[in-house]
Amino acid sequence: MLSGEKISYRDVKNEILNRIHNRIWAPGSLMPGEIELAEEFGCARATVNRAMRELAEEGIIDRKRKAGTRVNIAPVRHAKFEIPLVRSEIEALGATYRYAFISRSVEVAPDWLRAQIGLGDEDKVLHIECMHYANNAPFQFEDRWINVAAAPQILDVDFSTISPNEWLVSELPFSDAEISFSASAVDERLARFLSMYKGEPHFLSERVTWLKGMPITFAQMSYGRGYRMTTRY
Amino acid sequence: MLSGEKISYRDVKNEILNRIHNRIWAPGSLMPGEIELAEEFGCARATVNRAMRELAEEGIIDRKRKAGTRVNIAPVRHAKFEIPLVRSEIEALGATYRYAFISRSVEVAPDWLRAQIGLGDEDKVLHIECMHYANNAPFQFEDRWINVAAAPQILDVDFSTISPNEWLVSELPFSDAEISFSASAVDERLARFLSMYKGEPHFLSERVTWLKGMPITFAQMSYGRGYRMTTRY
DNA sequence: CAGTGGTCTAGACCACACA
DNA sequence: GTGTGGTCTAGACCACTGC
Numbered sequence: 432m433l434s435g436e437k438i439s440y441r442d443v444k445n446e447i448l449n450r451i452h453n454r455i456w457a458p459g460s461l462m463p464g465e466i467e468l469a470e471e472f473g474c475a476r477a478t479v480n481r482a483m484r485e486l487a488e489e490g491i492i493d494r495k496r497k498a499g500t501r502v503n504i505a506p507v508r509h510a511k512f513e514i515p516l517v518r519s520e521i522e523a524l525g526a527t528y529r530y531a532f533i534s535r536s537v538e539v540a541p542d543w544l545r546a547q548i549g550l551g552d553e554d555k556v557l558h559i560e561c562m563h564y565a566n567n568a569p570f571q572f573e574d575r576w577i578n579v580a581a582a583p584q585i586l587d588v589d590f591s592t593i594s595p596n597e598w599l600v601s602e603l604p605f606s607d608a609e610i611s612f613s614a615s616a617v618d619e620r621l622a623r624f625l626s627m628y629k630g631e632p633h634f635l636s637e638r639v640t641w642l643k644g645m646p647i648t649f650a651q652m653s654y655g656r657g658y659r660m661t662t663r664y
Numbered sequence: 665m666l667s668g669e670k671i672s673y674r675d676v677k678n679e680i681l682n683r684i685h686n687r688i689w690a691p692g693s694l695m696p697g698e699i700e701l702a703e704e705f706g707c708a709r710a711t712v713n714r715a716m717r718e719l720a721e722e723g724i725i726d727r728k729r730k731a732g733t734r735v736n737i738a739p740v741r742h743a744k745f746e747i748p749l750v751r752s753e754i755e756a757l758g759a760t761y762r763y764a765f766i767s768r769s770v771e772v773a774p775d776w777l778r779a780q781i782g783l784g785d786e787d788k789v790l791h792i793e794c795m796h797y798a799n800n801a802p803f804q805f806e807d808r809w810i811n812v813a814a815a816p817q818i819l820d821v822d823f824s825t826i827s828p829n830e831w832l833v834s835e836l837p838f839s840d841a842e843i844s845f846s847a848s849a850v851d852e853r854l855a856r857f858l859s860m861y862k863g864e865p866h867f868l869s870e871r872v873t874w875l876k877g878m879p880i881t882f883a884q885m886s887y888g889r890g891y892r893m894t895t896r897y
Numbered sequence: 898c899a900g901t902g903g904t905c906t907a908g909a910c911c912a913c914a915c916a
Numbered sequence: 917g918t919g920t921g922g923t924c925t926a927g928a929c930c931a932c933t934g935c
Binding site: 670671672673707708709710711714728729730731 | 912
Binding site for chain 3: 919923925
């Protein structure tokens with residue numbers, strides 16, 4: 432089985448995956464150690480290490496010091512979703528993007544918002560509502576709250592021409608985010624904006640972002656009829 | 665800035681992130697090369713490489729041979745979702761899991777299914793419907809189709825006690841999967857199973873899996889009222 | 898305490914993409 | 917061509933954790 436080629440960590444990864452698929456290493460069983468595999472494959476331990484590290488990140492195997500490496504019984508697979516700008520999302524569909532501003536106000540953060548993202552009693556927020564269209568059809572309604580203390584300059588931005596989504600991405604970095612998806616019924620007002628019927632289901636995405644512990648923004652994004660979020664893994 | 669400690673790739677990663685947040689390296693700008701950074705940080709190039717590679721995987725920076733490394737303008741962030749067994753999902757909530765079998769049949773794959781996952785004219789599929797309960801409240805309705813050719817032994821499995829979800833995970837590996845999420849209205853039948861009203865919105869998850877090009881299974885999972893899928897990144 | 902994975906190093910060669 | 921990232925190596929020490 433000699434070959435002049437060098438062994439790549441991808442080769443090692445594939446071979447390991449094959450052996451798992453073929454039950455040579457059954458789920459739950461202990462795999463050989465890095466040194467042993469390195470000898471078998473004729474490569475450095477670092478190469479085997481990288482292969483196994485990636486498989487562990489992907490949830491295929493489970494590694495523990497001293498205990499060794501085991502094939503996961505119930506591989507907790509991970510699906511990766513891209514979280515793009517709405518504009519990019521729409522343009523990627525080959526559609527023309529249009530932005531429409533709806534409303535703007537500055538107010539003391541309401542109770543539910545303070546609780547949701549962690550703000551003080553007196554903290555002010557900028558509240559923006561707007562729409563994103565694809566080929567002039569309603570695509571997404573955006574309802575966003577921004578912590579003024581995190582970005583005082585926000586008060587001077589003219590959101591009638593640029594979406595808060597876009598401004599934030601280019602001006603305010605964040606370190607942590609929480610995102611969640613659910614299904615909900617559109618109320619009367621939302622129905623008008625999205626050209627839907629009251630009570631119709633819509634896909635709802637909610638996001639909170641922080642920069643090193645300071646809350647930046649909370650946003651609810653309501654997608655129009657027929658929206659699907661898809662990925663491969 | 666001498667320190668006796670060795671520099672870890674995590675240190676490098678954090679320092680790079682700080683510089684990006686502080687606009688020392690602005691979005692779109694070219695960062696120093698690996699060799700230069702390795703000298704500055706007093707570590708090996710491999711260490712800087714690992715830090716930058718991970719940042720690239722996370723979508724923070726963009727790397728190209730010869731062209732160098734740039735800070736991403738619109739960081740296409742990735743959110744990772746765990747795709748667990750329903751059982752694990754429910755048990756993680758601290759609830760008691762219960763499985764209920766609804767129906768089973770073997771048939772020639774209907775047109776829409778053949779198109780959806782790529783089956784031949786005569787290919788047979790096993791169709792299973794079942795429910796997953798959390799503390800005896802309806803949690804998820806599962807409507808699953810399994811390619812018999814991919815796993816002939818499936819016909820002998822007694823799905824009245826084990827869920828197809830669980831059986832597949834432990835018996836049939838897969839190499840690729842496509843998953844998508846959407847919002848939809850429950851029809852009359854589904855409403856009865858989920859204890860909801862006809863027309864109420866529900867969160868719908870659809871998944872197809874393949875093993876090296878051979879379609880394994882297509883499943884529609886309808887979640888009950890109030891379901892949210894959440895992650896941090 | 899001893900074995901396994903986790904990480905760092907210093908050096909080397911390669912592959913790709915831009916000039 | 918030539919510079920940058922991509923990867924491999926051989927060796928070393930460390931950290932965690934099961935025994």
